[in-house]
Amino acid sequence: MKNFRIIIVEDEYRIRTGLERFVSNLQHCEVIGTYANGQEVLDHWNADKPADLVLTDIKMPIMDGMTLIHVLKEAGYAGDFLVLSGFDDFHYVQQALRNKVADYFLKPVDREQLKERLLQLFEKHLEREQKQKAKSQKREQLQLLRSLSGESSLADTQWTELFPQGSYYTCRLQLVDFHQQKAKRDPVRFHQELSTVVMLLEDELSKRWSESGSWWWWDQEQSFGLLVYTHDESKKDIDHLAKALSHRSIFELAASPGQLVQELVMLPAVLESEQMEMKLMPEKQYGESIGxxxxxxxxxxxxxxxxxxxxxxxxxxxxxxxxxxxxxxxxxxxxxxxxxxxxxxxxxxxxxxxxxxxxxxxxxxxxxxxxxxxxxxxxxxxxxxxxxxxxxxxxxxxxNTAIEQAKGFIYHHLKDALTIEQVAAYVYMNPTYFCAYFKKHTGETVLQYVTKQRLDLAKHLLEDSDDKVIAIADAVGYQDHKYFSRLFKKHTGLSPSEYRRNSR
The missing domain is CATH 1.20.272 (Zinc Finger, Delta Prime; domain 3)
Known part of the structure; x- marks a missing residue:
């Protein structure tokens, strides 16, 4: 766990060193600098690795604590402040509180109270970091979901580490007659209505699933992509969602049948097949003129x-x-x-x-x-x-034993950037159907089988050749040798170099 980084600003040497010793001995706390006044802090401020907390006296020569707080906030510092003051500094304390400092302590400082407050601020800091990390990860996940193509390499599966392990339900919500609606409406009004649909979608999603367990994106093909972290098929919920949005906006929305994704590596292929599903939505009726x-x-x-x-x-x-x-x-x-x-x-x-x-x-x-x-x-x-x-x-x-044909195709393409789509197409199957078919008949997923075959080949190459690990990784279909090494150790308990030494 990362330590709570603290800067101490106090002009009295005895108090400053005493605070440094006390804070440094607290669990999870690390003093990264001590200074006699605000100007010294600014002279040594590291914008790349700023403190999480500034513990500062108010009255100091050259630059006092209030000026320091103002300057750092103006510069964009988002950490916390704790201020120290004497009994005669009440008007400074009022200023500090107006500046939304975390707390203030009167001198001499009650160390137990300070310890308790630092612990509270540390927990608040951890919670804030987790939220920021979750937001950053969500942005990365959405960027990835927008860019995923139908070519999901069986070697390059690192992107799956961005998502929690488990089952997912994915579908598309199509805006029916999108281009006709766009053509007959005022452009400004149309985009206002489209923005309304987006807000309604976010509102409806929040009612059904947690913010961290659902993702949506606009794919520029008059439909929304939707991914839900779930253990069950959510077809019923998706249909209700489409009806609720249709009822609350000018657009009619239709939901694709959707699919349960039990292997994240299959997501690109599923998203591609869903785009095709929307194109193939059967007509509601042939027309009255047809016999x-x-x-x-x-x-x-x-x-x-x-x-x-x-x-x-x-x-x-x-x-x-x-x-x-x-x-x-x-x-x-x-x-x-x-x-x-x-x-x-x-x-x-x-x-x-x-x-x-x-x-x-x-x-x-x-x-x-x-x-x-x-x-x-x-x-x-x-x-x-x-x-x-x-x-x-x-x-x-x-x-004619499609599984054996698929295995043969995989064996002859282990060194290539093999994809599920390529293997499935070789045996004339839809990728998602093929994966279910393969697992039913072999007891393991396509990814598990390919990984096992590649690592077995890697073992033989490590035993029988002096090639570097980076060359062996490339020879078994992994262009990222660091990822290959992590994967090899995960499955064998040894790094590639350790395995080579032990096998000779």
Whole structure:
């Protein structure tokens, strides 16, 4: 624990040295300077390592205590002051109290009272430091959450140390029709309303979770990212939050389904998949102009797709071709786009994000208003079969021991900046689904497995080569050799150098 650093300012040598001896013997207290007047303090003041407390006499030559307090406060000093005074200095004491000093003591000083007060101020100082540290950490956490991409390296996991260990629930709150609202409103009024939503969000979050257990950030894609430290899924709370904000502002907010994150290293991949989730929010309805029969047929198509019943899909697509011939072109376009997004939504839980994004772009590109009705029907059929073929490859990979394939891929890429996304994409799986699948079949997380394999390789290199530790760290995928050394010692109980000496 860091000591409480104190400066003593007293012009009488005997009192000054007596206070120094007394304070230095108190637990957690450290006297870092003694001075005869205020000017001496300023001459030796260290702005980089200032005292936590200034214990000063009021009446002193050259510069008195009140002037010293005023000058330090003007310079931005945020520590505490204790003042000493004689019986005839009451008007100085009044000034000191107006300057919000922590306390004052009459000479001769009662040492027990001084000891008790110093202990109280030390505890107050610790509490203040903890709050400042928490605020600083929160700023760092939010900056990190805003910048996390979908490429979470299985080597560079140091950022997870910024957050408490445990489970997290993450989701997004989307402002529905954001751009339409922005276009039809006065810019000043619009941003005022947006600021109101932010204030309401902070208010609602404080009612549900502690300030240190929840994080939100505006991701500039008309949605708020939300992360909650929890042991349970918070879907119900998030839905209530979205409804409360919708009720209290001009905006309608929709919550993504959200995910429970049990491994923080998975957070970047989860955030990326959530962005895709918001793009794939199924349509509330197809529109009154679309025939009920066609809606039922497309729902059957979606169900067949979810069940991987590809022969049934072919039959449904064939019947759709006949049913759609009598519909207007715009109706068919709307229907196909909605159905396609729903099918992608179903597939997004398992397929890699890159595949979903690619198929979403193809859906938009292939279905255009310039196509004739037969061309639209054919384009949707081709698109559906391409999506199905991707899912078939996924199915075959699973049947073909996806875990063994993933392990083989990991083994051949231990030296690389390997990411969960890369491993998951190799076996045609969504990263979050893959991690759950891997743990279910192996009993350990992907990160635990990769770390174990890398450290095993590091052990062999330490035993069989004279390479420096920094080179071995790089050879097993860790660019930060200090982090590698800490990780190695955490898992083996020895530093890399100690392990090498013991193994020879």
């Amino acid at each position: 009920a029969c066609n809606q039922v047929t497309l729902q059957k198509l979606r169900l067949a797709f979810k069940q991987f019943s590809f022969d049934e899909m072919d039959a449904i697509l064939y019947s759709l071709e006949k049913e759609m011939s009598a519909e207007r072109q715009q109706v068919i376009l709307t229907l196909y786009q909605s159905a396609g997004i729903e099918m992608l939504h179903d597939a997004s839980k398992r397929l890699p994000v890159a595949h979903i994004n690619s198929m979403l772009q193809k859906l938009s590109g292939n279905l255009s208003g310039s196509l004739t009705v037969p061309e639209l029907v054919q384009a949707f059929e081709n698109w559906t079969k391409e999506l199905a073929s991707i899912c078939i490859r996924l199915y075959r990979h699973r049947e």
